[in-house]
Amino acid sequence: MANIIDGKARAKEIRIALKKRVLKQQELTGLLPCLAVVLVGDNPASASYVRGKEQMCGRVSIESRVYRLPEETTQQQLLDLVDELNADKGVDGILVQLPLPKHIDTLTIMDRIDYRKDVDGFHVVNAGKLMVGEKGFVPCTPRGIIDLIKLTGTEIAGKNAVVIGRSNIVGKPVAMLLMAENATVTVCHSKTQNLGDVVKNADIVVAAIGRPGTIKGDMIKDGAVVIDVGTTAVNGVLNGDVEFEEAAKHASYITPVPGGVGPMTIAMLLENTFEAFMEYRVK
Numbered sequence: 501m502a503n504i505i506d507g508k509a510r511a512k513e514i515r516i517a518l519k520k521r522v523l524k525q526q527e528l529t530g531l532l533p534c535l536a537v538v539l540v541g542d543n544p545a546s547a548s549y550v551r552g553k554e555q556m557c558g559r560v561s562i563e564s565r566v567y568r569l570p571e572e573t574t575q576q577q578l579l580d581l582v583d584e585l586n587a588d589k590g591v592d593g594i595l596v597q598l599p600l601p602k603h604i605d606t607l608t609i610m611d612r613i614d615y616r617k618d619v620d621g622f623h624v625v626n627a628g629k630l631m632v633g634e635k636g637f638v639p640c641t642p643r644g645i646i647d648l649i650k651l652t653g654t655e656i657a658g659k660n661a662v663v664i665g666r667s668n669i670v671g672k673p674v675a676m677l678l679m680a681e682n683a684t685v686t687v688c689h690s691k692t693q694n695l696g697d698v699v700k701n702a703d704i705v706v707a708a709i710g711r712p713g714t715i716k717g718d719m720i721k722d723g724a725v726v727i728d729v730g731t732t733a734v735n736g737v738l739n740g741d742v743e744f745e746e747a748a749k750h751a752s753y754i755t756p757v758p759g760g761v762g763p764m765t766i767a768m769l770l771e772n773t774f775e776a777f778m779e780y781r782v783k
């Protein structure tokens with residue numbers, strides 16, 4: 501049976517270490533980092549994620565400001581708020597919660613955020629920096645995934661890593677990070693043929709497709725490290741993309757859902773916010 505990767509415990513460890521650094525800076529500078537979170541509309545999952553971000557900021561002494569805007573907010577109104585937050589010297593990080601209502605173009609909004617405050621790492625400048633290997637903000641979930649893989653003690657270099665899903669939020673950036681760690685990376689998606697044959701070759705599996713049970717237990721190679729990014733709510737219960745029980749019989753390490761990748765996303769958001777504060781406010 502696989503070892504369970506405890507993302508909740510790891511995220512807590514990261515927050516405890518971060519809080520010490522935050523308080524140390526407060527002592528030295530009198531300043532605290534500040535994250536602005538913008539939520540448009542009333543998607544219940546998004547509202548719950550935003551509450552989680554607010555709560556975790558509080559736990560590490562990062563200030564948070566939450567802007568809750570109605571569903572009918574126009575793209576121009578949202579751009580105006582982003583401009584205001586960009587200009588606000590007291591704001592280090594800006595996060596616009598996704599998904600946005602259909603009448604708003606996500607990439608237009610992401611690219612309006614000052615890339616120096618883009619703690620989500622979704623701005624085209626940060627995506628480009630990640631691609632060419634320049635220092636920039638790395639998207640939170642992918643950063644958390646790499647941390648969890650390293651936590652298992654697995655050497656990434658030279659391994660076959662298979663990423664299932666090609667989103668800008670997880671699939672593409674995690675593939676870049678795995679490549680930077682010298683893995684041999686394959687990216688699969690909804691049009692991939694013979695998914696099972698591809699996954700069977702993987703020493704590291706990152707499932708980020710958002711369809712419960714897509715990765716069957718018998719697709720997992722013996723000894724593989726399995727990271728399940730799926731969080732699809734079915735009747736109020738969060739479901740991963742991997743058939744956990746069956747996959748755990750083959751994997752050496754596996755993340756649970758919930759309690760695996762999820763808590764790491766917010767921990768990395770806090771880290772990115774502190775980095776923005778140190779880089780552009782404290783210097």
Ligand code: GUN
Binds near residue numbers: 596597598640641
């Ligand atoms: N929606 C789901 N994941 C994320 C994330 O990491 N950042 C933002 N802004 N929205 C999301």
